[in-house]
Amino acid sequence: MPVIVRIPTPLRTLTGGNEEVSLEAPATVRAVVDQLEAKHPGLKDRLLDEKGVRKFINLYVGEEDIRFLEGLDTKLTGNEQISIVPAIAGG
Amino acid sequence: MTVRSVAIPDHSFVRAHAHDRILDAIGKTPLLRLGRLPELRDHPDVRIYAKLECQNPGGSVKDRAARQMIMDGLAKGTLGKGQTIVDSTSGNTGVAYAMIGAALGIPVELVMPSNVTEPRKRVVRAYGAKITFSDPMEGSDGAIRHVRRLVEQSPERYFYPDQYSNPNNPLAHYLGTGQEILDDLGSEVTHFVAGLGTSGTVMGTTRRLKEASHPIRCVAIEPSEAMHGLEGLKHMASSLVPGIYDAHVPDETLFIQTEHGWDMSDRLAREEGLHVGHSSGANVVGAIELAKRAIAEGKPASIVTIICDRGDRYFAPMKWEKSYVW
Numbered sequence: 001m002p003v004i005v006r007i008p009t010p011l012r013t014l015t016g017g018n019e020e021v022s023l024e025a026p027a028t029v030r031a032v033v034d035q036l037e038a039k040h041p042g043l044k045d046r047l048l049d050e051k052g053v054r055k056f057i058n059l060y061v062g063e064e065d066i067r068f069l070e071g072l073d074t075k076l077t078g079n080e081q082i083s084i085v086p087a088i089a090g091g
Numbered sequence: 092m093t094v095r096s097v098a099i100p101d102h103s104f105v106r107a108h109a110h111d112r113i114l115d116a117i118g119k120t121p122l123l124r125l126g127r128l129p130e131l132r133d134h135p136d137v138r139i140y141a142k143l144e145c146q147n148p149g150g151s152v153k154d155r156a157a158r159q160m161i162m163d164g165l166a167k168g169t170l171g172k173g174q175t176i177v178d179s180t181s182g183n184t185g186v187a188y189a190m191i192g193a194a195l196g197i198p199v200e201l202v203m204p205s206n207v208t209e210p211r212k213r214v215v216r217a218y219g220a221k222i223t224f225s226d227p228m229e230g231s232d233g234a235i236r237h238v239r240r241l242v243e244q245s246p247e248r249y250f251y252p253d254q255y256s257n258p259n260n261p262l263a264h265y266l267g268t269g270q271e272i273l274d275d276l277g278s279e280v281t282h283f284v285a286g287l288g289t290s291g292t293v294m295g296t297t298r299r300l301k302e303a304s305h306p307i308r309c310v311a312i313e314p315s316e317a318m319h320g321l322e323g324l325k326h327m328a329s330s331l332v333p334g335i336y337d338a339h340v341p342d343e344t345l346f347i348q349t350e351h352g353w354d355m356s357d358r359l360a361r362e363e364g365l366h367v368g369h370s371s372g373a374n375v376v377g378a379i380e381l382a383k384r385a386i387a388e389g390k391p392a393s394i395v396t397i398i399c400d401r402g403d404r405y406f407a408p409m410k411w412e413k414s415y416v417w
Contacts, residue, residue: 010317056320090231091288091325
């Protein structure tokens with residue numbers, strides 16, 4: 001089942017302007033990030049650093065922040081919507 | 092070691108501490124020398140001063156612009172009886188509008204992206220202002236577009252200061268911030284550095300400092316990437332560019348990483364007793380960069396930067412920070 005990833009405005013330059021990216025059956029959020037990187041090179045570095053998800057980036061599965069699930073190892077069953085939400089609003 | 096005297100302006104002796112209105116308590120903020128930064132330890136001739144804009148009654152630098160825009164609206168009659176102040180904001184300008192609106196008895200409606208920090212939403216509501224939330228995925232630009240639609244639908248209902256395009260925003264800093272820096276430091280100041288959001292602080296302060304009788308290098312700061320975590324700052328290349336922004340005004344722009352700004356906010360709390368927000372952390376990172384250059388060139392420098400707001404405005408901004416230690 002496809003998983004839809006919602007992309008915030010500042011990252012859409014990397015997705016050709018697309019607000020959503022559809023991925024085929026990633027098993028975990030980590031696989032989502034890897035598939036995003038394969039489709040749109042450069043995205044992974046914007047989301048993760050050596051410690052995991054960057055402090056000012058929030059990844060949601062549905063309505064839940066993955067920090068309160070199992071982080072990047074959060075399992076997906078398909079049909080979920082993933083959202084990349086900036087922690088701040090900007091200037 | 093060279094010791095230079097600092098001229099004390101006459102009016103510092105007559106500064107009024109009793110005000111009739113909260114609006115009069117805006118501005119004339121203290122300038123604090125950051126004395127414990129290890130980067131400057133052996134270089135007494137290279138100094139960094141922080142202008143404590145967090146001491147404004149609304150808690151941020153934005154009080155200045157909000158006051159100037161609202162007073163201009165009242166003076167020109169564009170803010171009339173029965174009208175509501177409306178604008179988009181990532182938070183601090185909203186707090187300033189809400190405070191001033193409450194003090195003047197003018198209703199305030201604000202459009203904020205829903206990912207604005209929780210304390211700002213609560214403070215704004217405490218003043219009695221109404222908030223409409225825009226899509227967090229669209230950031231500040233989404234809030235700007237939202238408020239434009241509101242005003243188009245009922246133009247007679249609203250006074251829309253439009254902080255991104257209103258010349259009174261930089262004017263507040265030309266008349267206030269820039270003048271105060273010159274009053275406090277006189278010919279000692281060599282550099283000014285601050286972050287760009289609406290760009291009002293940098294535009295107005297720089298214009299005033301460039302009129303001084305000695306050269307002052309004025310430097311802007313932007314986040315180094317489009318997706319960043321420096322609340323209040325804009326990555327211009329990927330944003331709706333504010334009408335008041337003129338790229339030719341600052342001498343240079345420094346690009347600061349989010350993590351460096353955040354880490355500096357932590358350091359300032361622990362090393363200087365100054366608990367500030369992340370954009371202020373980024374500003375001090377920029378000031379230290381300029382200080383290092385002066386040290387490398389063997390030149391004295393007095394660098395002024397802005398402390399935009401306090402760190403407590405960022406406690407518990409989002410749910411996940413339950414587990415994050417600030």
